[in-house]
Amino acid sequence: MQMFLDGAGCDSLSGSTLPVYNPATGTVIDTVPAGTTDDVAAAVAAAENAQATWARVSPADKSRILIAAGALIRGEADALATLLTTEQGKPFREAKDEILGTAHIFEYYASMTGSIRGDAAVLPKYGYMNVVRKPLGVCGAIVPWNMPAIIFGWKAGAALACGNAVVAKPSETAPLTVLRLAELLAAAGVPGGVLNVVTGSGASAGDAIVRHADIRHVSFTGSVATGRAVSLAAAPTLKKLTLELGGNDAFIVAADADIDAAVAGAVRNRFYNCGQVCTSAKRILVDANCVDAFVRKARNAIEKLVVGSGLDKVNMGPLNNPGQRDAVAAAVDRIVNEECGRLIFGGKKQEGPGNFYAPTLLSDVSPDAVSEEIFGPVMPVIPFATLDEAVEIANGTPYGLGASIWTKNMKTAYTAAEQIRSGVVWVNRHLILPPEIPFGGTANSGYGRENGREFIYEYTEPKSILIGL
Ligand code: TXE
Numbered sequence: 035m036q037m038f039l040d041g042a043g044c045d046s047l048s049g050s051t052l053p054v055y056n057p058a059t060g061t062v063i064d065t066v067p068a069g070t071t072d073d074v075a076a077a078v079a080a081a082e083n084a085q086a087t088w089a090r091v092s093p094a095d096k097s098r099i100l101i102a103a104g105a106l107i108r109g110e111a112d113a114l115a116t117l118l119t120t121e122q123g124k125p126f127r128e129a130k131d132e133i134l135g136t137a138h139i140f141e142y143y144a145s146m147t148g149s150i151r152g153d154a155a156v157l158p159k160y161g162y163m164n165v166v167r168k169p170l171g172v173c174g175a176i177v178p179w180n181m182p183a184i185i186f187g188w189k190a191g192a193a194l195a196c197g198n199a200v201v202a203k204p205s206e207t208a209p210l211t212v213l214r215l216a217e218l219l220a221a222a223g224v225p226g227g228v229l230n231v232v233t234g235s236g237a238s239a240g241d242a243i244v245r246h247a248d249i250r251h252v253s254f255t256g257s258v259a260t261g262r263a264v265s266l267a268a269a270p271t272l273k274k275l276t277l278e279l280g281g282n283d284a285f286i287v288a289a290d291a292d293i294d295a296a297v298a299g300a301v302r303n304r305f306y307n308c309g310q311v312c313t314s315a316k317r318i319l320v321d322a323n324c325v326d327a328f329v330r331k332a333r334n335a336i337e338k339l340v341v342g343s344g345l346d347k348v349n350m351g352p353l354n355n356p357g358q359r360d361a362v363a364a365a366v367d368r369i370v371n372e373e374c375g376r377l378i379f380g381g382k383k384q385e386g387p388g389n390f391y392a393p394t395l396l397s398d399v400s401p402d403a404v405s406e407e408i409f410g411p412v413m414p415v416i417p418f419a420t421l422d423e424a425v426e427i428a429n430g431t432p433y434g435l436g437a438s439i440w441t442k443n444m445k446t447a448y449t450a451a452e453q454i455r456s457g458v459v460w461v462n463r464h465l466i467l468p469p470e471i472p473f474g475g476t477a478n479s480g481y482g483r484e485n486g487r488e489f490i491y492e493y494t495e496p497k498s499i500l501i502g503l
Contacts, residue, residue: 035064035066035209035210035213035214036066036067036213037066037067037069037073037213037231037232037233038216038217038220038229038230038231039073039076039077039080039230039231039232040076040077040080040084040227041220041225041227042226043217044067046067046068046069046070046073046233046234047070047072047073047076048068048070048072050067050068051065051066051067051068052065052066052067052068052206052233052234053065054066054121054206054207054208054209055121055207055355056120056121056123057121057122057123057207057351057352057353057354057355057388057389058342058343058344058345058351058352058387058388058390059343059387059388060356060387060388060389061387063120063121063210064121066209066210066213066233066234067233067234068234068238068239069203069232069233069234069238069239069242070234070238070239070242071238071239071242073234073239073242074201074232074239074242074243074246075242075246077201077230078172078201078246078248078249080226080227080230081172081199081200081201081227081228081230082171082172082199082248083227084199084225084227085169085171085172085197085198085199085227085228087225088194088198088199088225088228089169089197089198090197091197093147093148094147094148096144096147096195096197097144097145097147097148098144098223099222099223099224100140100141100143100144100147100191100194100195101140101141101144102222103137103218103219103222103223103224104137104138104140104141104144105137105222106218106221106222107133107134107136107137107140107215107218108134108137110214110218111130111133111134111137112130114129114133114183114211114214114215115129115130115132115133116129116345117210117211117214118132118133118182118183118208118211119344119345120210120344120345121207121209121210121211122179122180122182122207122208122211122344122354123308123344123351123352123353123389124307124308124344124351125344125348125349125350125351126344126345128344132181132183132184133183133211135183135184135187136183136184136186136187136215138468138469139184139187139188139191139469139485140187140191140219142191142469142485143191143192143194143195143469144195146195146487146489147195149487149490150195150196150197150490151166151167152164152165152166152167152496152497153165156503157500160500160502160503161500161502161503162500162501162503163499163500163501164498164499164500164501165496165497165498165499166496166497166499167196167494167495167496167497168494168496168497169196169197169198169493169494170196170198170250170251170274170493170494170495171198171248171249171251172198172199172200172201172248172249172250173189173193173198173199173200173201173249173250173251173252173253173493174201174202174203174243174244174246174249174251174252175190175193175200175201175202175203175252175253176202176203176236176240176244176252176253176254176255176256176264177189177203177204177205177212177255178205178255178256179204179205179206179207179208179354179355180307180310180312180354180409181307181311182204182205182208182209182211182212183211183212183215185255186202186204186212186215187215188253188469188473188484188485189202189253189255189484190202190219190229192484192485192489192493193251193253193493194219194224194228194229195493196489196490196494198251199227199228199229199230200229200230201230201231201232201243201249202216202229202230202231202232203231203232203233203234203236203239203240203243204231204233205236206233206234206235206236207354207355208354209231209233212231213231213233216229216230236256236260240264241263241267244264244267244273245267245268245270245271246271247271249271249273250273250274251273251274251275251276251492251493252264252268252274252275252276253275253276253278253482253484253492254275254276254277254278255278255279255312256279257279257280258279258432258478261277261279261480264277265277274492274495275481275482276474276480276481276483276484276492277480277481277482278312278435278473278474278475278479278480278484279475279478279479279480280312280407280409280433280435280479281312281313281316281407281433281434281435281436281456281479282316282404282405282406282407282431282433282435283313283314283315283316283317283433283435283436283437283438283456283464284316284317284319284424284427284428284437284438284454285299285300285303285304285315285316285317285318285319285437285438285440285464286319286418286424286428286437286438286439286440286450287300287318287319287320287321287324287440288321288421288424288439288440288441288443288446289321289323289324290441290442290443290446291321291324291440291441291442291462292440292442292462293324293327293328293331294331295440295462296328296440297328297331297332297335298335299438299440299462299463299464300315300332300413300464301332301335301339301413303315303464303465304316304318304411304412304413305336305339305349305350305393305413306465308351308352308353308354308410308411309362309408309409309410309411309412310353310354310358310409311465312435312436312479313435313436313458313464313465313467314409314465315413315438315464315465316404316407316408316414317399317401317404317414317416317427317428318332318413318414318415318416319416319417319418319424319427319428320415320416320417320418321417321418321419321424322417322418322419325397325415325417328415329378329397329415332413332415333378333395336379336380336393336394336395336413339393341384341390341392341393342390343388350393350411352388352389352390352391353389353390353391353410353411354389355389356389358389358409358410359383359389359390359391361409361410362391362408362409362410362411362412363382363383363391365406365408365410365412366381366394366396366408366412368403369396369399369403369404369414370396372403374399374400374402374403375397375398375399375400375403375414376396376397376398377394377395377396378395378396378397379392379393379394379395380392380393380395380411380412381394381396391410391411392411393411393413394411394412394413395413395415396412396413396414396415397415398415398417399414399415399416400416401416401427401430402430404416405430405431405432406431407433421446421449421450424450425449425450425453428450428454428455428456429453429454429455432477432478433456433475433477433478433479434455434456434457434475434476434477434478434479435456435457435458435474435475435479436456436457436458436464436465436475437450437454437456437458437459437460438459438460438461438463438464439454439459439460439461439462440461440462441461447461447462455476455477456475456476456479457472457473457474457475457476457479457483458471458473467485469485469486470486471485471486472484472485472486472487472488472489473485473486474488
């Protein structure tokens with residue numbers, strides 16, 4: 035596919051391309067332009083040209099366009115889901131959920147265009163103060179490969195609703211669905227230049243977006259290491275950043291929890307998208323009084339998971355790329371070899387083509403062995419003795435994105451919710467993220483929030499106007 039610049043498809047100025055692979059087969063399915071600094075400069079110029087006019091489009095008209103985008107995405111949901119599965123690997127059913135979720139995101143932002151406003155106050159002796167919220171201008175959106183459609187929707191939907199123009203860069207390993215979404219947004223009425231997608235590597239196109247002086251805000255979702263690099267590269271131009279850098283969510287099962295519901299929740303959330311979600315249930319903390327029953331039931335459920343190409347009827351697909359699969363395998367091998375946990379099920383790469391790794395269950399895992407997130411289909415179970423200990427383990431990593439507590443006791447639920455350091459805590463649920471919930475983390479998980487009402491603070495800036503009386 036071509037990249038999307040100033041309302042039309044185009045190649046990179048250098049003419050070079052990058053291959054896109056099917057993670058289930060390892061074969062090349064398409065190529066995209068390998069964008070560089072020059073392509074980013076062209077996209078920013080187009081965006082700058084178009085932004086002021088877009089900012090003046092009425093909230094009602096912006097809303098109509100975003101609703102139309104949602105409808106076009108829904109109308110093409112099966113084809114988009116097939117494309118997403120083919121480049122990302124997830125089962126078709128999950129891909130379709132993501133696509134319908136992406137349509138819903140644009141509809142959500144359509145509903146918010148009229149609510150983007152500031153404050154007013156009478157200041158005795160001085161006058162009448164208005165604080166209006168102004169668009170930032172051109173916003174950069176750097177999108178990862180794990181949930182490319184919906185994360186693109188979070189960033190582009192919010193930026194467009196606030197009157198900004200966008201230069202987005204999808205991941206090298208999952209750029210195609212984002213490109214098709216950009217075409218659909220244009221067909222829905224987003225004017226040329228307002229939304230641009232430059233494809234290419236992070237080191238080239240991504241870095242150029244972060245460094246460009248006329249891009250005033252970058253929303254980045256990815257790893258902590260790249261988040262740090264983005265933060266440093268953004269400093270000279272003093273641009274605003276929203277950083278979502280992954281998590282190592284604790285999923286805490288208290289002794290009084292409904293064990294069957296907790297097992298089902300843990301298995302569903304840990305193996306969803308092959309474990310490649312920032313708020314996956316990455317560390318399963320289970321009260322020592324019920325840990326044996328939990329592990330037995332979890333094993334029964336995991337054994338039944340069908341693994342294969344996401345286009346077949348499966349519960350879990352391959353990992354997105356070989357590097358990711360190898361990192362997961364190395365993490366499991368280290369835990370088992372260093373005797374920091376017991377292998378109960380799985381623990382191996384699947385022979386043959388594709389980036390497959392068996393759904394894996396580890397018990398008696400020492401908390402220190404999983405202080406770094408494992409971004410793949412691995413469920414480490416960590417026993418705990420008291421709620422205080424569970425909270426300490428939950429907080430014992432550099433991350434702070436999400437967590438959940440499974441219990442029937444309100445006091446246990448509230449105590450854990452209050453004491454866990456993270457951007458979101460669920461009770462008897464995990465990984466529920468409708469757009470109404472402000473989403474983002476603390477500590478190494480990054481800063482800033484996407485969605486909710488909080489997006490207004492990320493994608494606009496206040497301007498104070500004092501009218502003397
Ligand atoms: O991430 P990167 P990778 C975590 C997860 C995973 C690890 C590595 O632990 O194992 O990150 O994944 C672009 N300037 N998460 O290597 O490098 C890149 O092209 C600007 C968690 O894929 O962070 C891609 O579009 N951009 C995460 C995006 O950044 C740069 C989701 C993410 O890539 C860049 C994904 C640069 N210098 C991975 N270098 C989550 N938060 O959920 C790369 N990019």
